[in-house]
Amino acid sequence: MEINRFIEMVVKQSIDRASQVLSKTLRAGAKIELKSLAAVDISQVTESMMAEGDKEVMGCMLDMDGDIQCKFLFIINAKDALIFTDLMLRNNLGTTKKIDTVSESAIQELGNILSGCISNSFSKDFDISVMPSVPVVFNDFLGGIFSNFIFEGSGQKDSIWLVQAKFLVVRVQIECAMFLIPHTESFFHLQNPI
Amino acid sequence: MKSRILIVDDASIMRRILKNILVINGYEVVGEASNGEEALDLYKKLKPDLVTMDIVMPQVNGIQALKNILEYDKNAKVIMISVIDQRHALKEVIDAGACDFILKPFENERIISAIEDCLNRETKNIQD
Amino acid sequence: MDKPIFRTNTLAVGVGDYKISTDGHIIETVLGCCIGICLYEKSKKIGGLLHIMLPSAPNSKPGKPSKYADTGLMEILQVMENEYHVDSKDLKAKIFGGAKMKSEAAYDIGQKNADKVRKILRSKGIQILNEKVGGEHGYKIEFDVSTGIVRCRVFGQKEEKF
Numbered sequence: 001m002e003i004n005r006f007i008e009m010v011v012k013q014s015i016d017r018a019s020q021v022l023s024k025t026l027r028a029g030a031k032i033e034l035k036s037l038a039a040v041d042i043s044q045v046t047e048s049m050m051a052e053g054d055k056e057v058m059g060c061m062l063d064m065d066g067d068i069q070c071k072f073l074f075i076i077n078a079k080d081a082l083i084f085t086d087l088m089l090r091n092n093l094g095t096t097k098k099i100d101t102v103s104e105s106a107i108q109e110l111g112n113i114l115s116g117c118i119s120n121s122f123s124k125d126f127d128i129s130v131m132p133s134v135p136v137v138f139n140d141f142l143g144g145i146f147s148n149f150i151f152e153g154s155g156q157k158d159s160i161w162l163v164q165a166k167f168l169v170v171r172v173q174i175e176c177a178m179f180l181i182p183h184t185e186s187f188f189h190l191q192n193p194i
Numbered sequence: 195m196k197s198r199i200l201i202v203d204d205a206s207i208m209r210r211i212l213k214n215i216l217v218i219n220g221y222e223v224v225g226e227a228s229n230g231e232e233a234l235d236l237y238k239k240l241k242p243d244l245v246t247m248d249i250v251m252p253q254v255n256g257i258q259a260l261k262n263i264l265e266y267d268k269n270a271k272v273i274m275i276s277v278i279d280q281r282h283a284l285k286e287v288i289d290a291g292a293c294d295f296i297l298k299p300f301e302n303e304r305i306i307s308a309i310e311d312c313l314n315r316e317t318k319n320i321q322d
Numbered sequence: 323m324d325k326p327i328f329r330t331n332t333l334a335v336g337v338g339d340y341k342i343s344t345d346g347h348i349i350e351t352v353l354g355c356c357i358g359i360c361l362y363e364k365s366k367k368i369g370g371l372l373h374i375m376l377p378s379a380p381n382s383k384p385g386k387p388s389k390y391a392d393t394g395l396m397e398i399l400q401v402m403e404n405e406y407h408v409d410s411k412d413l414k415a416k417i418f419g420g421a422k423m424k425s426e427a428a429y430d431i432g433q434k435n436a437d438k439v440r441k442i443l444r445s446k447g448i449q450i451l452n453e454k455v456g457g458e459h460g461y462k463i464e465f466d467v468s469t470g471i472v473r474c475r476v477f478g479q480k481e482e483k484f
Contacts, residue, residue, distance in 0.1 A: 021299060042336065042338055043335075043336035043337055043338050043339035043386070044336060047334045047336030047339065048334075049336075050336065050350060050351060050352060053334075053350075053351070053462060054462040088207060089207065089211065101206060102206065102207060105205045105207040105208075106207045108204075108207075109208055112250060112298075113298055113299060115277075116250070116276070116277025116278055116298070119280070120279045123280040129280060129282045129283075131250065132250055134250060137424075138423075140460045140477045141352050141460035141461075142352070143351070144352050144354040144421070144459070144461070144477065145354065147352060147354050147356060148354040151354070151355065151356065156380070156383075156385065158385040158389075
C-alpha cells in the first residue's frame with residue numbers, strides 16, 4: 001500500500017508541531033528534520049542501527065490508539081537526558097549528574113508531550129480520536145530498545161511503514177530521535193479522507 | 195489561609211514542577227497522586243480545595259478519576275492538565291464537570307490564573 | 323541517529339535475519355527479548371548468527387522464516403548444509419538474549435524464545451556450549467568466526483567472553 005500524499009503531509013505537519021512543543025517544553029529552540037517516511041524491511045532497518053547498537057540511550061515507548069494505531073519511540077543519548085532533565089526543571093545545566101527516577105520521569109514526560117502533540121495533530125487533521133498510552137521508559141542499548149520497538153510495532157510483518165525524525169535542540173546542541181510505526185490497516189480508511 | 199491543592203500526575207517530574215509553581219505562588223500542596231485510583235483515595239482523606247489532574251495515567255485515567263471524585267463530592271474543583279487537546283476529550287471533561295482544562299506544556303501564569311478563577315468561583319458562590 | 327560507522331570485517335545482523343561467514347568476520351547484533359543463536363563449525367571455521375523474534379511461525383502469513391526459532395533454525399541449518407557443506411552434527415551453539423523487557427507485549431517472550439531454541443537445538447543434536455539469557459536489559463554480542471569466541475556485554479555489566 002502506498003503512502004497517501006495527504007497522510008504524508010499530515011505526518012510532516014505533526015512533526016513540525018512536535019518540534020514547537022519540544023521547544024516550548026525545554027524553553028530552547030528545536031530544529032526538526034523529517035529523515036524519512038517510507039516502507040522499510042524490519043531486518044534491514046534494525047541492521048543499520050547495529051553499528052551504534054551498544055550506545056547507551058534512554059528511550060520512551062508507547063502506543064497511540066483509537067481510530068488509528070501507531071507505535072511511538074523517543075530516543076536520546078543517556079548523558080544528554082541529564083541535560084534535558086535540567087532544562088525541564090529550569091535548573092542550571094550540569095545539576096543532574098546521574099540517571100535516576102527524576103531523569104527517567106523527564107524522558108517519560110517528554111515522550112508523553114511529544115506523542116500527545118502527534119496524537120492531537122492527527123486528531124485535528126483527520127477529524128478522529130487517538131490517544132497515547134502511558135509511556136514505558138528504558139535505559140539500555142540503542143540496538144535493544146530499537147529492536148524491541150520494531151518487534152512490537154511490526155505485528156510480525158516483514159515490512160513496515162516507519163517515520164524517522166530528528167530534533168536538534170540548538171542551545172545545547174543535543175540531538176534526539178523520534179520514530180513512528182503507523183499500523184497500515186488502521187490508516188486505510190484515511191486514504192480518501194476528503 | 196493557604197488554599198490546599200492535590201496534584202495528580204503519573205510523571206514525578208510534572209508533580210515536582212507543579213508543586214514548585216504552586217508553593218512559590220502561596221498555595222499549599224497537601225498531597226500527590228500518581229494515578230486516578232490514588233487520586234480518589236487521597237481526595238477522600240485530605241479533602242483539598244482543588245485538584246490538578248493529568249489524563250493519561252495507569253490504572254485509572256484522569257477522566258475517570260474526575261468522574262469518581264465528582265461523584266464523591268459534587269462540589270469538587272478539578273483542573274485538568276494534559277497533553278490531550280482533542281474535541282472528544284475536552285467535551286468529556288467539561289460535561290463531567292471539570293473546572294478548567296490546561297494544555298501541556300503550559301506557562302506558569304496560566305496555571306495560577308486557572309486556579310484563582312476556580313477557587314474564586316467557589317468563594318463567589320458562597321458570598322451569593 | 324547518525325550514519326553507522328563502516329567496519330570492513332564486521333557483519334551486522336538485524337531482527338529476523340541471519341548472516342553466515344567463512345572469512346573470519348565478526349558477526350554482531352544487539353538483542354532485547356530476541357534470541358541470538360551462534361552456530362560454529364570449528365574445523366572449517368564457518369559460523370552463523372541467527373537473530374530470532376518469536377518461538378514459532380504461525381500457520382498463516384508467517385513472512386520471513388528467520389523471524390522464528392523453528393523455521394529460522396531450519397533455514398540457517400539448511401543453508402549451512404547446502405551452500406557451505408556443514409553437517410548439523412558438527413555444529414556447536416551458543417545462545418544469548420531473551421531479556422524480560424518492560425513493555426507488556428514483550429514481557430515474557432524472551433523466556434519462551436530461549437526455551438524453544440534449546441528444544442530445537444537439542445532435537446537436532448546440536449550441543450549448546452554456552453548460554454547467557456534472561457535479565458532485564460539488552461545484550462550486545464560479537465561472534466568472532468576466526469576463533470568461535472563470542473564477546474557478550476549485557477547493559478550495565480562487564481563484557482564476558484564465551
